[in-house]
Amino acid sequence: MSTIDQQGMLIDSKVQxxxxxxxxxxxxxxxxxxxxHQTDAPTAQHTFNSYNGGGNGAHFLIGKDGTIYQTASTAKRCYHVGRLIKSKCLTLNKDNCNSVEMAKILAKSWSSQIKAIDNHERQKSYPDRYPVNSDALGIEIVGKHLNDQQxxxxxxxxxxxxxxxxxxxxxHFGLSGEDVYRHPQVSYKHPGEAKGASW
Ligand SMILES: [Zn+2]
Structure with missing residues (x-):
């Protein structure tokens, strides 16, 4: 089994x-x-080039040949989830939602609604809400965005x-299959991202 060193790096011959x-x-x-996630870039190198400029990124990147790169420490936060998260209770089990509060939110226009949902959800803790940048690792898989669905x-x-x-x-982190999400489940992304990923 791999180890994680003091810098938060995964030490194993399978990880670069x-x-x-x-x-x-x-x-x-x-x-x-x-x-x-999927990168919407044709090669790992394209993503490395963009990472040099800072900003958004994830902790791991899987190349076309299956090579696993660790691109950020597991002890550091990366921006990969996006600014606005969806409502987990609304998606998975409406009975768990605060229906009075949620009814008020759902009466708003779309753009106000998604901001109000995000605000409402961030008052909860995981797993009652979807993961956010401050409690989730991101894994990018190299692959281009093709069209609205794929x-x-x-x-x-x-x-x-x-x-x-x-x-x-x-x-390493005491997680299970229920703790792994495709990006479009969590925030407002093209529905095809990571659709073909399996674990
Ligand atoms: Zn993504």
Missing amino acids: LKRFESIEHGNLSSVKAIVV YEAVNPLQNESLKWLVAELYC
Whole structure:
């Protein structure tokens, strides 16, 4: 099994360490979930180039050949979830929602509604809400966005690496399959992102 060193790096022959401090934004004090993404870029190098400029990024990147790169420390926060999260109770189990508050929110216009939902959800703690940047690791899989519904297929080498990585992270952070999400589940993204990912 892999280990995690004092810098928050996953030590194993399967992982290439390629840390970009430019995409780390403060500390990630506890890891409660994992969000799986696709890069909308054709190669790993395209993503590395963008990481040099800072801003958004995730902790791991899986190349087309299945190579796993660790691009940020698991002890540091990355911006990968997005600004506005969806409502988990509204999606999964309406009975768990505060119906009076939620009815008021749902009466608003779309743009006010998604901001009000985000605000309402962030008052909850995980797992009552979807994960946010301050409690989730991000895994990017190299793959282009094709159209409104589709991203490139996640290939078998990539899925094999994703399975291994997610299993290691379950052990290190005490997570289970219920704690892994595709990006479009959590925030307002193209529905095809990470659709072909399996773990
Ligand atoms: Zn994403």
